[in-house]
Amino acid sequence: MGNYLNELNEQQREAVIHKEGPIMIVAGAGSGKTKVLTTRIAHLMSQHKIDAFNILALTFTNKAAAEMKERVEKILGNSEARNLYIGTFHSVFARMLRAEGPKIGYPNNFTIYDTDDSRSVLKTVINEMNLDDKHYKPSVVHNRISQAKNALVGPAEYQNDYYIQQEDMRSNRPLIGQIYQSYAARCFKNGAMDYDDLLFKMYELLRDFPEVLYKYQHKFKYIMIDEYQDTNAVQYQIIKLLAAVHENIAVVGDDAQSIYSFRGATIENILQFQKDYDDVKVVKLEQNYRSTQSILNVANEVIKNNKGQIPKDLWTENHEGEKIRLVRTMTDNDEGKFVADTIQEQKLRNHFYNRDFAILYRTNAQSRSFEESLRRMGIPYRIYGGVSFYQRKEIKDVLAYLRVIVNTRDEEALKRIINYPVRGIGKTSIEKAVIFANEHNISMWEVLTKAGEFGFKAGALEAISNFVIMIKYFQSMLSSKNAYDVAVQVGKHTNIVKDLFNDKTTEGLARYENIQELFNSIKEWTESPSNDDGELGDKTLGSYLQQITLLTDADDDKENSDVVKLMTIHAAKGLEFACVFVGGIEETLFPSAMSINTREELEEERRLFYVAVTRAKKNLWLTYSNTRYRFGQLVQNEPSRFIEEMPEQYIDRSFAGGGARNQGYNDFGGTSAFDRMSGGSGGWKSNSARVAEKYGPPPTKKETKPAYMPVAPAAPKVVEHQPSADFSASDTTGLQVGQKVEHQKFGFGEVLKMEGSAHNPIATVKFHLNGEKKIMLNYAKLRIVD
DNA sequence: CCGACCCGTTTTTTT
DNA sequence: AACGGGTCGG
Numbered sequence: 001m002g003n004y005l006n007e008l009n010e011q012q013r014e015a016v017i018h019k020e021g022p023i024m025i026v027a028g029a030g031s032g033k034t035k036v037l038t039t040r041i042a043h044l045m046s047q048h049k050i051d052a053f054n055i056l057a058l059t060f061t062n063k064a065a066a067e068m069k070e071r072v073e074k075i076l077g078n079s080e081a082r083n084l085y086i087g088t089f090h091s092v093f094a095r096m097l098r099a100e101g102p103k104i105g106y107p108n109n110f111t112i113y114d115t116d117d118s119r120s121v122l123k124t125v126i127n128e129m130n131l132d133d134k135h136y137k138p139s140v141v142h143n144r145i146s147q148a149k150n151a152l153v154g155p156a157e158y159q160n161d162y163y164i165q166q167e168d169m170r171s172n173r174p175l176i177g178q179i180y181q182s183y184a185a186r187c188f189k190n191g192a193m194d195y196d197d198l199l200f201k202m203y204e205l206l207r208d209f210p211e212v213l214y215k216y217q218h219k220f221k222y223i224m225i226d227e228y229q230d231t232n233a234v235q236y237q238i239i240k241l242l243a244a245v246h247e248n249i250a251v252v253g254d255d256a257q258s259i260y261s262f263r264g265a266t267i268e269n270i271l272q273f274q275k276d277y278d279d280v281k282v283v284k285l286e287q288n289y290r291s292t293q294s295i296l297n298v299a300n301e302v303i304k305n306n307k308g309q310i311p312k313d314l315w316t317e318n319h320e321g322e323k324i325r326l327v328r329t330m331t332d333n334d335e336g337k338f339v340a341d342t343i344q345e346q347k348l349r350n351h352f353y354n355r356d357f358a359i360l361y362r363t364n365a366q367s368r369s370f371e372e373s374l375r376r377m378g379i380p381y382r383i384y385g386g387v388s389f390y391q392r393k394e395i396k397d398v399l400a401y402l403r404v405i406v407n408t409r410d411e412e413a414l415k416r417i418i419n420y421p422v423r424g425i426g427k428t429s430i431e432k433a434v435i436f437a438n439e440h441n442i443s444m445w446e447v448l449t450k451a452g453e454f455g456f457k458a459g460a461l462e463a464i465s466n467f468v469i470m471i472k473y474f475q476s477m478l479s480s481k482n483a484y485d486v487a488v489q490v491g492k493h494t495n496i497v498k499d500l501f502n503d504k505t506t507e508g509l510a511r512y513e514n515i516q517e518l519f520n521s522i523k524e525w526t527e528s529p530s531n532d533d534g535e536l537g538d539k540t541l542g543s544y545l546q547q548i549t550l551l552t553d554a555d556d557d558k559e560n561s562d563v564v565k566l567m568t569i570h571a572a573k574g575l576e577f578a579c580v581f582v583g584g585i586e587e588t589l590f591p592s593a594m595s596i597n598t599r600e601e602l603e604e605e606r607r608l609f610y611v612a613v614t615r616a617k618k619n620l621w622l623t624y625s626n627t628r629y630r631f632g633q634l635v636q637n638e639p640s641r642f643i644e645e646m647p648e649q650y651i652d653r654s655f656a657g658g659g660a661r662n663q664g665y666n667d668f669g670g671t672s673a674f675d676r677m678s679g680g681s682g683g684w685k686s687n688s689a690r691v692a693e694k695y696g697p698p699p700t701k702k703e704t705k706p707a708y709m710p711v712a713p714a715a716p717k718v719v720e721h722q723p724s725a726d727f728s729a730s731d732t733t734g735l736q737v738g739q740k741v742e743h744q745k746f747g748f749g750e751v752l753k754m755e756g757s758a759h760n761p762i763a764t765v766k767f768h769l770n771g772e773k774k775i776m777l778n779y780a781k782l783r784i785v786d
Numbered sequence: 787c788c789g790a791c792c793c794g795t796t797t798t799t800t801t
Numbered sequence: 802a803a804c805g806g807g808t809c810g811g
Contacts, residue, residue, distance in 0.1 A: 060801080090801050115800090134794095195801050262799060363797055368802095385800085426787075550801065570799045592798050608799080631796065632802040 004039055004075050008032075015250070015283040016040045019048065022243075022277040024228075024270070025252040028314040029299070029614035030290025030576065033252045037224050038068050040250060041084065042075035044222055052083035056220040056242070059088055060227045060260075062551060064574055068226075085220070089235055090195060091550045093202040097193070098546060100212055104205055109542035111192040111403055111410045112549040116391065118142055118194045120412055125182045128438075129175070136173060144168075145180050149196035150232045150264030152203065155181040189443065191409035199234040206241045217245040227574070228253030228273075232264030240276065247277055255310045256303050259570060259608050261600070270310070286313050290576050290617050292321025294650040298620075299613040301647045306603045323652040324613075325621045326643065332584075332628035336369035339581045339623065340377045343564060346579060346619070354380055356578035357564045360612050362590040366583055367566050374564060384567035388552060394500065394511040395518050399545065401490045402483075405474045406542045408445035411437075415444075421495055424463035429456060470494075483541040484523040491515065569612045580616035585624040586637035609642045 005013055012032055015025050016039045027033045041057060044050040059065045065087045073081040085092060094112060101108050113121065119138040126133045126141070148158050158164055159177035168176050187194060193201060206213045223243050225231065228251035231239070243249040255267045274280045288296055296316050303309065329335045339359055346352050359370050364386045374381045389395060397420060403413035411434075419425045436454050437444040447454060451464045470493065477486050491497040500512040525547075526539050565577070584590055591605035613620060622643070627636050 062801095088801065198801080259799075263801080363799075365797055422787080552801075568799065589798095594798055605798095629802075 004042060008036075008039065009287060011283055011285050011287075012036050012039075015285070016043050018250075018281055018283075019044075020248060021279060021281065022247055022273070023250045023281040023283065024273050025250065025283045025285060026270075026310055026312065027252055027254055027285035028288055028312050029254060029257065029611070030288040031285035031314075032289060033254070033285065034064065034068065034226060034574070035071075036285070037226055037250065037252055038071040039075065041068070041081075041222075041224065042072045045072075045080060046076060050222060052080050053085075054219060054221040055084050055224070056092070056222070057084065057086040057224040058092060058226065058239075059086070060230055061574070062088055062091065064226060065091075088550065089238075090198045091547060093198045093238075094546050094550060096216070097198065097201060097205070098543070100205055100209075103209055103212065104201060105188065106193070106201075107191045107407055107409070109191075109406045110546075111190065111407050111413065112198070112546055113187065113192050113194040113412070114391070114549055115142070115195070116396075117192070117412050121186055121190070121192075122179065122183055125186055126179060129179065129182065131175060131179070136175070136179065140173075141176055141179055141183075144176050145183060146194075146196050147264060148180065149200040150234055152200070152233050152237065154200075155184050186411075189409065190411045191407050192412070196234075199232075199238065203234050203238050203241075206238060213241060216242055221246050221248055223249045225249070225251040225253075227257075229255050229258040229267050229270055230260045230265045231269050232260075232266065234264075236269045236272070249277075256306075256312075256607055257573065257611050259573065259604060259611060261604055284312065286315060288314055288316040288318070288614075290318075291316065291614060292318050292618060294321045294323055295613060295616050295620055298324055298646050298650050299610050302606065302613070302642060302645045303610045305645055306606055307599075322619060323650055324646070325619075325652050326656040327621055327623040328639070328656045329623065329625045330627065332366075332369045332625050333372070335583055335623050335625045335628075336371075336373035339370055339583070339621070340373035340379060342581075342621065343374075343379060343579075344377055352578060354562045354564045357581070358572065358575070358577040358579070358615065359564065359566045359581045359583060360569050360572050360615065361566075361583045362569060362592060362608070363584075364568060366589075370566055370583065379564055380562070381564040381566055382561070384565060385552070385571045389514070389517075390548060390551065392511075392514055394514055398487070398490065398496060398515060398518060399548070401474075401494065401496075402487060402541055402545055404445075404471060405478065405486065405490070406545060408471070409443045411444050418448075418467065421499060423467060425460060425467065429460040429464065432456065478541060482526045482539050483544040484519070484526045486541050487519060487522050491519065569608050572615050573611055576615055576617055578617050579619040579621075580612070581621045581623060582612045583623050584628070585622045585640040585643060586628075587640055588635075588637055589628075590640055590642070606642065 005016065008016060012035070015023060015036045025033065025036060027036075037057065041055055044055065045052060057065070057068060059068065069081050069084060069086050072084065073079065087095075097106070097110070098108055101110055111117075119142055122138040122141055122145075123133055126136050126138065148154075148164070153161065153164070155177065158180050165174070165177070168174050187197065206216070220242055223239070223246075225239060230253075239249070251270075251273060253270055255270055258265060258267045274282070291299075293316055296314060296318075300314055327335075327338055329338055343354075343357050346357075347354070359367075359381075361367065361370075367383055367386065371381065371383070390399070397417065400413035400416040403410045404417060408414070415430065415434075418430060432454070433444050433447045433451075436442075436447045440447075448464050448468050451461055451468075456464060474486060474490060474493070477489060481489075497512070497515060500508055500515060503509070503512070522544060525544055569582070587593075590609070591602055595601035595605050624639050624643070625637070627634055629635075
């Protein structure tokens with residue numbers, strides 16, 4: 001400790017040591033923004049003896065929060081940092097609402113609804129109003145309500161706002177306001193908040209309860225906000241309230257990286273900041289420490305096409321580096337192969353590790369072709385985002401039990417588990433219970449506890465009674481047992497675990513493993529150290545459930561695991577990688593077809609492009625494909641307009657078509673030299689010989705070809721397998737090691753090993769075609785030979 | 787009350 | 802292409 005200031009440049013230091021009053025740090029990509037915030041926190045604590053309890057730092061991802069905490073701890077060299085209030089907006093407010101919830105009529109153990117829960121409640125409400133959920137689609141209505149909440153518009157204001165009503169009329173959904181009202185009432189009745197409520201209710205709490213406002217205003221003497229350009233109206237108002245007393249607020253942001261306007265974020269908040277406080281200190285961080293000059297120049301040049309950026313003069317002392325490689329392929333699969341091939345090649349040639357690579361894309365659906373190619377090459381990877389672990393069915397089932405135990409008002413969870421596993425409470429009984437609950441304005445749970453008074457049939461009555469007794473039994477454990485012990489009891493007592501264990505299908509096995517993983521993670525959480533602040537240090541089930549809903553699977557990453565990372569560009573913000581591939585640089589995909597209608601939308605896409613490019617430290621590949629599958633249909637896309645906006649001198653287009661050597665560039669990979677080295681795929685492509693002719697022999701170490709040249713495919717002796725006349729993939733549920741199988745392309749073989757998950761059943765098969773080959777594949781395409 | 791089958795939707799991005 | 806919801810038959 002002590003010399004941390006020496007690591008900073010002049011501007012960074014200025015921002016760190018600025019003690020009192022508001023400060024706005026306008027910073028470019030890779031300029032050490034987060035470093036400044038963390039150092040500032042450490043500096044306040046060590047030099048100015050500010051107590052950790054009095055510092056609030058808000059971020060947009062759990063990962064950023066965890067990193068910050070870790071780094072502060074490292075600088076300070078003690079464990080003081082664990083008492084800091086560092087977290088995402090949502091998780092910090094959830095904690096506060098947990099403490100203050102009863103003031104606004106919510107239980108301390110209120111449930112947090114994720115997007116699926118919200119839509120499910122909406123569907124219920126829409127049906128109860130006798131509206132058509134095909135027209136009033138829950139997802140559409142949810143977006144609308146979400147936007148309203150983020151703009152501080154409650155149900156009443158929504159229905160009274162002329163322009164909002166006009167919009168709803170125009171889309172022929174005039175009743176959204178009423179749905180909003182019912183939805184809010186239902187969530188409240190269920191003792192539940194959705195993601196947006198965590199912000200919206202926090203604002204109302206501070207607005208309506210002066211004593212609460214007073215408490216937190218005085219508690220938080222210093223406030224830091226990361227990624228300030230991504231704040232929306234509610235967040236802005238909350239920050240303003242919290243900071244009003246001390247005005248020791250430091251915000252860091254880059255207007256060029258504002259990419260969350262779809263959830264209400266507005267860079268207006270940056271411009272407004274200087275108007276809201278007197279004497280704002282503004283610091284600009286313009287030196288980039290991350291990327292090569294080529295990368296930075298490309299990013300800067302493209303972003304210049306946006307109007308109204310805050311002028312910044314970004315520069316770097318880094319080397320110019322290699323040119324940005326622009327790569328065109330014929331199909332999305334070829335794109336995947338190119339990337340996997342190039343990763344393999346770069347690893348060997350330039351001694352990169354898997355963890356040095358990231359593959360970024362605009363939409364989650366694009367991950368598939370990359371996954372497949374990586375798997376074939378045997379390159380380990382991890383996908384961030386997409387369907388989170390906690391959204392899996394079996395996980396949600398167990399969590400639903402836990403939710404009901406903690407908050408019996410949670411009707412969504414109750415309905416999910418009341419007859420799972422089957423216990424004789426059928427559809428009719430459930431409907432009855434819901435109707436009774438609505439009629440008597442009590443919770444569904446209360447109906448169940450007093451089932452005798454509501455005239456259920458004898459059989460149903462007994463089933464309900466047993467169910468109620470069981471849940472009450474679980475509840476009796478809450479005070480004496482921790483989250484893990486309760487969860488284990490639930491698993492045992494409900495037979496969920498046993499049922500899954502007995503399910504020997506691949507899916508059942510995977511589900512069983514997932515449940516075990518859930519239990520392990522609960523245990524881990526239960527045993528992790530808590531902080532000294534009583535109000536948030538608890539290890540109860542209620543506390544567990546609240547934080548779990550706010551977790552993304554990007555958060556619990558095994559930081560050091562040596563894998564290639566795949567994620568959307570949105571998810572990549574704030575991260576950096578030595579080598580970056582950005583896929584699908586095509587019109588209708590990037591920029592998205594949804595976002596080309598207004599200048600604002602298009603500029604956000606361009607900022608997204610800026611974010612993607614500036615993730616790279618050393619090497620950057622931009623790939624696009626002539627054709628790709630979308631909704632199961634082959635579509636053709638033009639190259640993205642962003643490609644033309646890049647300055648020529650930093651671009652290597654030698655694999656982007658146009659030149660003679662690129663004609664018919666349609667088969668990368670599958671048969672590269674590295675395939676054989678890695679025991680991967682290869683050898684069956686009929687046209688690889690042709691391609692090899694065009695590109696010459698595979699590179700050797702002696703060659704002085706630039707490092708970025710793709711690996712030319714070898715010219716294998718190809719024998720095409722002729723599938724049996726009646727070939728069709730069989731039901732492979734019973735597939736076993738040793739089984740003889742046929743594959744349409746690879747021919748006959750024998751199963752060596754089986755692994756993977758239900759979604760990705762992987763078998764290693766030894767095929768006999770073209771000599772023995774071991775291939776890992778998703779075995780859905782196999783025929784069992786008897 | 788469960789499975790098999792059919793049909794419609796999905797893909798912009800996230801807490 | 803793949804998943805979820807709905808329907809129908811056993």
